[in-house]
Amino acid sequence: MALIVHKYGGTSMGSTERIRNVARRVAKWHKAGHQMVVVPSAMSGETNRLLALAKEVAPEKPGKAYGRELDMLASTGEQASSALLAIALQAEGLDAVSYAGWQVPIKTNDAYTKARIESIDDARVRADLDAGKVVIITGFQGIDDGGNITTLGRGGSDTSAVAVAAALKANECLIYTDVDGVYTTDPRVVPEARRLERVSFEEMLEMASMGSKVLQIRSVEFAGKYKVPLRVLSSFTPWDIDLNEEATSGTLITFEEDADMERAVVSGIAFNRDEAKVSVLGVPDKPGIAYQILGAVAEANIEVDVIIQNLSKDGKTDFSFTVHRNDFQKTVDLLKGKVVPALGAADVVGDSRICKVSIVGIGMRSHVGVASRMFKCLSDEGINIQMISTSEIKTSVVIDEKYMELAVRALHREFDLDQTADTIAR
Amino acid sequence: MALIVHKYGGTSMGSTERIRNVARRVAKWHKAGHQMVVVPSAMSGETNRLLALAKEVAPEKPGKAYGRELDMLASTGEQASSALLAIALQAEGLDAVSYAGWQVPIKTNDAYTKARIESIDDARVRADLDAGKVVIITGFQGIDDGGNITTLGRGGSDTSAVAVAAALKANECLIYTDVDGVYTTDPRVVPEARRLERVSFEEMLEMASMGSKVLQIRSVEFAGKYKVPLRVLSSFTPWDIDLNEEATSGTLITFEEDADMERAVVSGIAFNRDEAKVSVLGVPDKPGIAYQILGAVAEANIEVDVIIQNLSKDGKTDFSFTVHRNDFQKTVDLLKGKVVPALGAADVVGDSRICKVSIVGIGMRSHVGVASRMFKCLSDEGINIQMISTSEIKTSVVIDEKYMELAVRALHREFDLDQTADTIAR
The missing domain is CATH 3.30.2130.10 (VC0802-like)
Structure with a gap:
């Protein structure tokens, strides 16, 4: 039995049918005996929709307090998708509970719209896992010392997932995304590009900083700092493929220089x-x-x-x-x-x-x-x-x-x- | 100077243009020297949209823990509309801040999807009001003793507004809605129906329990218990009408039997x-x-x-x-x-x-x-x-x-x- 963190991007959560498939995949892992924590992004398009509404009510950026309200607004996207995933897991017969960042809590500084995680309290989540629950934690957000909601900036859900995995000392953090791993280069430019089965943390960091968009660079830095084994893999494989096959697919970002x-x-x-x-x-x-x-x-x-x-x-x-x-x-x-x-x-x-x-x-x-x-x-x-x-x-x-x-x-x-x-x- | 609570229903918050008009109306009241607290509903259609998504991911109601997740989901509607209203008020040059129910906090019991308010801490809101801020508080929701989000059931934003007004000992609670007051009967049945300038709390209670849909009955009960002067009025009058005219329009639900x-x-x-x-x-x-x-x-x-x-x-x-x-x-x-x-x-x-x-x-x-x-x-x-x-x-x-x-x-x-x-x- 291992403690596993799954992270699903906006495309993977993009419709209720896709959310049901995510639930089935997570249920498969849970039934195999793993303790499961899931960090979802907002449904694709939702964050953009919310920020467009903000722009409509205030075409000009209205000063300092604006960032706090943008975070109140944008954080609702992940709260909704997390609750939907919990409901989908309950429909699969599992005991599931969703937490917003502030409920864990995931403490951050107060740099609204680009906050940094400072600490994560694992007590509540660990108690739920020990009780056999699947725990869903909103990506992208946390709470500052003043009790205000903060967000981590674009792509922040990757960082949330890695930080949660680090706090829980998870065995592995699996980042499900719309590509099936890290490639030697962009396959759109070089058709012969190969998927790497493993890549070192330092290489991944250089590639991410150089514009390879598979992972948010801060999540890679976080993984490096806390030695979280990370795997990037596709959420578009059928949910019911063999678990061992799935668990070795994609690209593993590793800290062992074998x-x-x-x-x-x-x-x-x-x-x-x-x-x-x-x-x-x-x-x-x-x-x-x-x-x-x-x-x-x-x-x-x-x-x-x-x-x-x-x-x-x-x-x-x-x-x-x-x-x-x-x-x-x-x-x-x-x-x-x-x-x-x-x-x-x-x-x-x-x-x-x-x-x-x-x-x-x-x-x-x-x-x-x-x-x-x-x-x-x-x-x-x-x-x-x-x-x-x-x-x-x-x-x-x-x-x-x-x-x-x-x-x-x-x-x-x-x-x-x-x-x-x-x-x-x- | 008075402390005034405004409540705006989903139709009044139904588009970004309408939210801007709400902001202009609130700004007018604030500039007239009043301390302003605003309780908005979700943008019209939003709660239904969210609950329809829940039904799509779980066609059958999946057991006991479902209610908690429904509340996590549905509460995002008011959080988003509250943040948008804060941004719109900031665009009007005001200092505005929005709070979700849990941030106030508005404590409720744990009867998910139909929770009852138990207490409201007014310290944070009062400090903001004293600092000259307009405070926006999400309608419809609160937090239970376990730190879980709860909702008050359909139409619960009326109750939120009255409860907030009671906790703050507000001078009046104005319920802005899509009708211009309480009528002698439904004007669709009797075209000669007249708007009442005042109606007693007890009469309002009987009419609400009898299917008059202007106010949620629990909000009327709450107003009765805490003697909150309530006014029902239209949010479709131009936002810039004379404030004294607006302040005496609609129907006042009163406790004085003059x-x-x-x-x-x-x-x-x-x-x-x-x-x-x-x-x-x-x-x-x-x-x-x-x-x-x-x-x-x-x-x-x-x-x-x-x-x-x-x-x-x-x-x-x-x-x-x-x-x-x-x-x-x-x-x-x-x-x-x-x-x-x-x-x-x-x-x-x-x-x-x-x-x-x-x-x-x-x-x-x-x-x-x-x-x-x-x-x-x-x-x-x-x-x-x-x-x-x-x-x-x-x-x-x-x-x-x-x-x-x-x-x-x-x-x-x-x-x-x-x-x-x-x-x-x-």
Whole structure:
């Protein structure tokens, strides 16, 4: 007997028929002898519907107290879907009870619409589990010290599920979603992309931060911090498939670096075109220029990703970095307005037609020459590299966005990730 | 400066545009210097939508724990509408905060789907009011001792509003609805029906129990118990009408029996066709027959309204009573199966094509002959009276349902309730 947490996304809860299938699946696990906790999202479309109503009653954002009321509003979506799932489980003959975040309670800070979980009291839930009940806990929400409802931000239900699993010391947290696992790269770009049976927590973190949308990055961070074994799997397999088959499907995000995992140098290729490049040209090369440029950007609440500073020539240097595309124009205006004159720099130029492509793999730690193999591969395809950024288990390059698909496909082949490459053990 | 509670029904909250109008109306009252508490219902249709989803996931009612989950589900409707109203008030420039029943808290017993309010803690609300905030409190719901959400049953938001007004010792509780007050009778039956400017609490109670749907009867009982001045008025007047005009519109349900109120003998005519008549014929006239018949009915959880026992003849009597039409067949079957053989009665006959018509008026206390004036009026119209029931301030008759409209119109005229009767002061 194990304690298992299931999390179901909005699509999996998208209709009453789907909710009944979720109930049948959970009942199957319960009947196999497991203690079951289920964390559902709101029915798909519900959160958007509620937030659209808020926009209709207040077209302009009406100040500070607005966030608290948005959370009161949006949290009703998960409360309703959780109650419906409890009813569906009761219809399957199980004893089931649903709790809103505040009833557990899941304590958070008071950063409305993007709160962070601070603690979870497991007493009530554990008593129910010991009494043989299936416990349903609303995703996405909690309660602050003032007794106000908070929400965790978009995709927060993943984080709720992992946090609940951590608090209960669950044996595994299964994230049911509309894809059947984590892939070596996006199958829409590379048809040969393979599902990974296992991926390390650190690789998953890099892939999630790089735009792989399978899991909310905060949930991966949480899983890492509390060592919660996570599995991503499809909620669209028939509910009555063999439990053992289901329990080993999808992708396991693991914390054990076993021998198998060492074999593959690169586990996946991540990419995104959400960024834009900004370059400050002809900056007098003095100490403190990075701070003068990036300090002003940070003060404007703009996040910076890749940063490079060219070699100095004649006492001048060029300084480049990437920001989210939504912040591109704001960044350029900010630099032109105040920073460039103060620095005595020559100009600011920008390019929003770039993309970032990354290879991610825990094997990079113990293999040399992986990055240069990546650069050679891109060079062979005639792709010019504009910026490079590296970490222990990832190498990212910024290139012209028109080469994105070409680069991803070439790298996928180069690192033997194609489905046909049967030399890869996993 | 007064402390005022506004309650808005589902139709008044039925769209985001209507919610904005509610916000503008509340803002007008707040700007006039009043402390404002608002109790909204769910947006019209929302509660039905949610309960229909529950029925889809569990076509059969799945046992005892079902009620708790239904309340978790249904309570989200008011939580959402309350948050939307808070946002709309913020958009009007006011400081507004919404509370779910559990946040106040409004404590109830644990009779899910039909809970009763036990206490209301006014500390949090009062602190907000003193800080100049408009406070919105979800109608229809509370929390039990176990920390579970409860709901008060259909129309429970009226009761929530009155209970909140009582707890805060509000100066007046205004129930905004889709009619503009309490009428002498249903204007769809008698076009000459007049709106009453004031009606006594006891008259309102009799009319509500008789099927006048303006207010939930429990809210009237609550208002009576705690002496909360209640006003029923329309939410469809333009929000920007003069506040003094608005504050005196509709119908005031009052606890003061002033001189004016003595003038009218009858205040209104109530009627319903929800009942059916059951007669047990040829019952041997011995002590205890009423208990033997009605005890069995009560044990089956069937409510009995009017009861008559005929004069005995040859040691036999007939015993008749009315039940809700939904319980009619069940009652007849029950009596035929066990009670009639045990009693040695001759037969059970029933008639579901009856109606009940009542005259209600606090003036009946001090006027004699009101009932006989009613009977004469009906006799003049050729209407046969089947049963009679009286109380201090009401006389009810059971008649053939085909005469219902005729009887109501005739009595409305007989007791000078028509709009043309300008001899009536109010």
